[in-house]
Amino acid sequence: MKTRVIVAGLIVSLFLISMISASCYITPRANCIGNGNIIFGLSNSTDAHGELASQGDYNYVFCCNEGSSTSCDGSNKIIGLELATNSHAEIPSLSAYTNNICFEDFSCTSRNTSCNSGEVGIISLSANTDAHIGSFNDYETKICCTSNFLDADGDGILNINDPDYNGDGIMDYPYDLIDPNGDIDGDGILNINDEDMDGEGILNGHDPDFDGDNTMDQFTIVTPNGDIDGDGLLNINDGDIDGDGILNGYDSDVDGDGNVEAVCGNDIKEVGEECDDGNNRNDDGCSRVCVDEGNDDDDTRRSSGSGSNRCNPNWDCDSWSICDGGFKTRTCVDLKHCGTNSNKPDEASSCKTTILSSIGNSIISLSGNSENSKVWGISSTLFWILLIAVVLVLILIGMLLLR
Numbered sequence: 001m002k003t004r005v006i007v008a009g010l011i012v013s014l015f016l017i018s019m020i021s022a023s024c025y026i027t028p029r030a031n032c033i034g035n036g037n038i039i040f041g042l043s044n045s046t047d048a049h050g051e052l053a054s055q056g057d058y059n060y061v062f063c064c065n066e067g068s069s070t071s072c073d074g075s076n077k078i079i080g081l082e083l084a085t086n087s088h089a090e091i092p093s094l095s096a097y098t099n100n101i102c103f104e105d106f107s108c109t110s111r112n113t114s115c116n117s118g119e120v121g122i123i124s125l126s127a128n129t130d131a132h133i134g135s136f137n138d139y140e141t142k143i144c145c146t147s148n149f150l151d152a153d154g155d156g157i158l159n160i161n162d163p164d165y166n167g168d169g170i171m172d173y174p175y176d177l178i179d180p181n182g183d184i185d186g187d188g189i190l191n192i193n194d195e196d197m198d199g200e201g202i203l204n205g206h207d208p209d210f211d212g213d214n215t216m217d218q219f220t221i222v223t224p225n226g227d228i229d230g231d232g233l234l235n236i237n238d239g240d241i242d243g244d245g246i247l248n249g250y251d252s253d254v255d256g257d258g259n260v261e262a263v264c265g266n267d268i269k270e271v272g273e274e275c276d277d278g279n280n281r282n283d284d285g286c287s288r289v290c291v292d293e294g295n296d297d298d299d300t301r302r303s304s305g306s307g308s309n310r311c312n313p314n315w316d317c318d319s320w321s322i323c324d325g326g327f328k329t330r331t332c333v334d335l336k337h338c339g340t341n342s343n344k345p346d347e348a349s350s351c352k353t354t355i356l357s358s359i360g361n362s363i364i365s366l367s368g369n370s371e372n373s374k375v376w377g378i379s380s381t382l383f384w385i386l387l388i389a390v391v392l393v394l395i396l397i398g399m400l401l402l403r
């Protein structure tokens with residue numbers, strides 16, 4: 001009996017930890033209250049059908065503790081539903097179903113068995129399409145996401161407010177100029193673990209001056225000593241600079257001038273961004289705030305919002321093709337989508353055709369230039385190998401008979 005209690009306690013603890021670390025989770029509808037936002041409904045906690053949040057027929061929901069927008073922008077799809085309710089689901093990369101489940105700045109993909117570093121696993125599906133829905137550990141097809149509204153390292157601090165969002169023990173940009181082992185606000189929490197480093201009540205991701213040194217660390221397009229919304233708070237001390245009810249870190253128009261500021265992570269390099277690789281991760285060449293990670297100039301990095309428009313491509317090339325007519329080719333793509341051919345590697349090169357490769361190419365050509373072509377029910381390549389072997393055996397027999 002005691003063992004059962006301990007096991008049950010561990011299961012409950014793990015469930016609660018997963019809820020806290022992910023900030024989004026499957027739960028009974030009655031528990032998604034307060035700051036909770038219903039993203040979609042489920043017929044059960046596992047092996048479930050899904051429904052749109054607007055339906056309200058099911059007793060279980062997928063609930064997120066932060067954010068509110070379920071509008072789809074073409075890049076924030078979590079899953080697709082075949083029907084508005086009582087529906088099977090598909091992975092985010094498919095488009096057969098028309099009822100898309102979307103949320104805030106989520107960028108989701110499907111993976112087998114586990115998520116990559118920096119991603120958060122939120123749910124799982126029984127298949128790629130025509131699937132039932134379950135919690136992350138229920139099925140092998142995992143839905144893995146990145147978002148400011150998630151907690152990638154499971155420390156209880158959302159990515160947007162976390163000075164070390166990937167949990168590697170190193171301060172991430174834009175907090176990387178701050179002493180990780182210091183304690184700016186004297187609250188006993190090291191800066192690297194503090195979601196409000198200066199202790200003024202504005203979480204780091206929304207705070208224009210998160211280190212409390214009276215200089216704008218973020219949202220540098222705004223005059224620090226102005227008061228855009230007239231609430232008596234200087235912009236530098238205001239978590240909602242334009243007073244529209246959307247915290248700065250989530251506001252696409254921070255200064256309320258009607259012009260949408262650059263959105264980092266939408267795979268489009270906009271004014272004020274050094275790069276944009278379509279995600280909100282660091283350590284991949286382009287940081288989660290769209291600053292080129294290859295730039296070591298700290299002053300330039302700190303003032304990245306001032307209009308710098310530099311982007312250093314990160315080229316990724318596939319393997320060279322076989323030598324054909326004295327040339328070989330490959331394809332190279334810029335993982336950071338800078339829109340320039342600067343420093344692009346060669347995609348064509350001269351080469352020498354050896355006798356063996358010529359014979360091999362000739363065999364491929366004779367067999368229809370297709371690795372899937374067949375002769376008499378066997379692969380063409382195997383056919384030619386067998387044919388050559390037979391010829392060699394016949395020649396050897398002939399030579400023996402002539403002796």
